[in-house]
Amino acid sequence: MLFRTEKIESTDAVADIVERDFRTAAVFRKYGIEYCCAGKKSIEHASLMAGVELDQLKADLETAARKLPVLKHQNFEDWSVDFMTSYIINIHHGFLKTAMPEAETIVRDYAEHHQKKYPYMLEVAELFTLLRKEIFKQMEIEELELFPYIKQVAHAFEKGGGYGRLLVKTFHKPLKEFSSQHYTIILDLLVRIRALTENYSWPQATCTNHRLSIRLMNDIDTDISQHLFLENELLIPLITQYEEALLRG
Numbered sequence: 049m050l051f052r053t054e055k056i057e058s059t060d061a062v063a064d065i066v067e068r069d070f071r072t073a074a075v076f077r078k079y080g081i082e083y084c085c086a087g088k089k090s091i092e093h094a095s096l097m098a099g100v101e102l103d104q105l106k107a108d109l110e111t112a113a114r115k116l117p118v119l120k121h122q123n124f125e126d127w128s129v130d131f132m133t134s135y136i137i138n139i140h141h142g143f144l145k146t147a148m149p150e151a152e153t154i155v156r157d158y159a160e161h162h163q164k165k166y167p168y169m170l171e172v173a174e175l176f177t178l179l180r181k182e183i184f185k186q187m188e189i190e191e192l193e194l195f196p197y198i199k200q201v202a203h204a205f206e207k208g209g210g211y212g213r214l215l216v217k218t219f220h221k222p223l224k225e226f227s228s229q230h231y232t233i234i235l236d237l238l239v240r241i242r243a244l245t246e247n248y249s250w251p252q253a254t255c256t257n258h259r260l261s262i263r264l265m266n267d268i269d270t271d272i273s274q275h276l277f278l279e280n281e282l283l284i285p286l287i288t289q290y291e292e293a294l295l296r297g
Contacts (some may be wrong), residue, residue: 056106056113065091069113071265074150079105084178129202132283133195140275142267146249148180151264158257160245166258172244176265179237183272188231190260190279194208197221198287205290212294220291223284231280238269 056065065081066073076083081094091109095102125137127135155176159169174186204212248266250258 049166055153056091056101056109058106059090061088062091062094063088063107066256066260070260071112072109073154073260075105075108075112078108084255091182113233124278129283129286130199132278133199136275136283137191137195140271140278141191143271144183144187144275147264147268147271148183151261151268152176152180154257155261158261162258168244169261172241172265175237175244179234179241182230182233182237186234189226194221194223194226198223198283199244201287201290201294210297213297216291217293223287227280227284231276234272236277238272241265242269 061083062076062083066076073083076094079095079098079100081098081100089097091105092102095105124132130215152173156173159166159173163170199219200215200219201212204215245265247261248262248269250262
């Protein structure tokens, strides 16, 4: 079998399944099954109460929890510009476009329902909304403006000739300024969220939704950090070198 999957048993408790793999929470939400404080019932009981076929529920849960091995060591410096921009769009942007709105809803709902016990979560929710808006704005600019220009510069550098100099002089994008501005805003928001959540930890005896909120934000933080590393440490410095070389002729 290509994917490693964890077998879901009919007697498994809903909350226990989410605790083992928080990605399964999306499946339970889709079917309207409570997985937090009322999540101690088995999935067999939960499927019956929700009017969902047990086999279908188990199949969806196993699909959500499937694991694809990924190499830990990547030679990012050896990637072509085309591959790196495609990787950023398809892997990082693709993940964030799906994960951030979902996490935003979960974090805000939890914060509003538990503001007396965990008042700091309201501020976390506000900061996360600002982060989502900033990330989405950055992704749109990258996909529509920056990455097409970056790929043109890379192609011009590889082919040589006078076209590259004209391209840079005519369509130059302020890559360093864009990178620095958005990096500063995003990093500030991440630092504040990390501080409020004590680096994505949670109190003892807290509920499943609290832990789910923290885990989702932690995963998103990791993805954004990798995303920014590829752009700010590798892609933009490389294209800046190409621009300088093309302008020199």
